[in-house]
Amino acid sequence: MKAVKITEGIHCLPVNLESYQLFEGMWPMPNGISINSYVVQGDKTALIDLIEDVNGKPADFEAELQSISLAPKDIDYLIINHMEPDHTSWLPIFHRKNPDVQIYLTAKAAPLLKTFGGIEENVHVISDGESLDLGQGKILTFYETPNIHWPETMMTFEQSSGTLFSCDAFGSYGTLNDVYFDDQLSTTQHDFFINEALRYYANIVASFSTFVTKGINRLADLDVKVIAPSHGIIWRENPRAIIDSYSRFASYLNGPAEPEVTVIWSSMYGNTEKLVNNIVQGVRKEGLPVHVHRVPEEHVGVILASAWKSSGLILGMPTYEYEMFPPMAWVIDMFRRKKVWNKKVLRFGSAGWSGGAQRELTALTEKLKWDFIDPIEWKGAPTETELQLALQQGQALAQQVKEFCAR
Numbered sequence: 001m002k003a004v005k006i007t008e009g010i011h012c013l014p015v016n017l018e019s020y021q022l023f024e025g026m027w028p029m030p031n032g033i034s035i036n037s038y039v040v041q042g043d044k045t046a047l048i049d050l051i052e053d054v055n056g057k058p059a060d061f062e063a064e065l066q067s068i069s070l071a072p073k074d075i076d077y078l079i080i081n082h083m084e085p086d087h088t089s090w091l092p093i094f095h096r097k098n099p100d101v102q103i104y105l106t107a108k109a110a111p112l113l114k115t116f117g118g119i120e121e122n123v124h125v126i127s128d129g130e131s132l133d134l135g136q137g138k139i140l141t142f143y144e145t146p147n148i149h150w151p152e153t154m155m156t157f158e159q160s161s162g163t164l165f166s167c168d169a170f171g172s173y174g175t176l177n178d179v180y181f182d183d184q185l186s187t188t189q190h191d192f193f194i195n196e197a198l199r200y201y202a203n204i205v206a207s208f209s210t211f212v213t214k215g216i217n218r219l220a221d222l223d224v225k226v227i228a229p230s231h232g233i234i235w236r237e238n239p240r241a242i243i244d245s246y247s248r249f250a251s252y253l254n255g256p257a258e259p260e261v262t263v264i265w266s267s268m269y270g271n272t273e274k275l276v277n278n279i280v281q282g283v284r285k286e287g288l289p290v291h292v293h294r295v296p297e298e299h300v301g302v303i304l305a306s307a308w309k310s311s312g313l314i315l316g317m318p319t320y321e322y323e324m325f326p327p328m329a330w331v332i333d334m335f336r337r338k339k340v341w342n343k344k345v346l347r348f349g350s351a352g353w354s355g356g357a358q359r360e361l362t363a364l365t366e367k368l369k370w371d372f373i374d375p376i377e378w379k380g381a382p383t384e385t386e387l388q389l390a391l392q393q394g395q396a397l398a399q400q401v402k403e404f405c406a407r
């Protein structure tokens with residue numbers, strides 16, 4: 001690929017990671033992901049963020065640099081918005097090619113630069129709001145935006161073009177292939193990137209939602225004309241679309257989220273499964289969208305996105321050895337880690353011979369601010385009584401969600 005021109009003197013260097021990889025070593029990427037670096041050129045040349053040293057990707061990156069007649073040695077300033085290795089693991093090699101480069105980063109990033117990259121020379125720790133004049137009207141200003149999503153994160157704003165290099169914030173999954181800007185997207189492609197942004201958000205950023213809201217408020221006075229994130233599409237026609245989406249995603253932390261219900265179910269021998277259809281039909285009676293995921297078949301990374309977006313959760317799981325069915329326990333633990341909070345919740349499932357799943361679920365979710373309605377639980381196989389209860393409680397949960405969202 002070639003570097004993509006944003007405006008005179010500003011280029012994006014997107015490199016795609018393929019779909020077979022797991023992001024952060026654990027999240028499926030069925031549509032891959034792009035890692036975007038940026039070059040800003042005045043009299044001096046700045047490179048904003050770098051590339052992961054994986055699968056020959058640095059060669060793609062260097063070819064993109066070459067396409068605008070640059071090599072690593074030509075970079076005067078390296079701006080590190082974020083030290084996570086998807087943007088920096090090639091940094092030691094880059095630094096050997098250009099040991100004189102001046103590196104700009106936050107005070108919290110400097111020790112990470114040493115421990116991850118072994119680099120301590122020519123390091124400039126920025127102060128919040130500090131500017132760097134590259135000449136020819138190109139001025140970079142640095143804003144600390146901690147915990148989006150690492151503690152050292154910052155954003156860089158180029159004043160003349162109104163371009164905000166936001167790093168992970170406003171990013172999404174999905175590779176960039178021939179289409180790089182929001183105004184080049186069809187409606188379907190636009191929806192695709194918003195959905196990919198949601199899944200990326202739920203996987204990577206969700207537990208730092210309070211800081212996302214703070215960061216967005218902090219930058220509200222900037223005249224942002226272009227959002228240039230480190231992953232996914234560049235937003236230049238309507239940057240508000242992705243800013244507002246991220247604001248909305250962050251607001252789901254304290255609820256309500258959308259008036260939707262996510263059903264996550266698991267079953268050992270089919271007894272819990274027998275209630276799924278009736279539960280779904282009960283929700284549908286109230287006209288709410290319902291997303292259904294089977295565990296362990298579906299990865300928790302996918303489940304997280306619809307759970308984050310839904311105000312209602314329905315959890316189907318049997319008891320297993322006096323506790324929750326282990327694949328569901330993994331999902332619940334991930335909900336705890338990612339702060340899937342403030343939900344209306346129904347649980348159903350076979351109690352086996354003893355029960356215990358409900359007890360463990362209640363204990364593990366104590367701090368998640370979940371509002372449970374009465375569970376449906378039975379010993380052995382369900383009877384017609386439980387099948388009818390499934391319809392009733394599915395509908396009851398949906399009613400609660402509607403009331404919650406109407407507040």
Ligand code: FEO
Pocket residue numbers: 082084086087149168230231
């Ligand atoms: Fe794209 Fe948090 O690194």
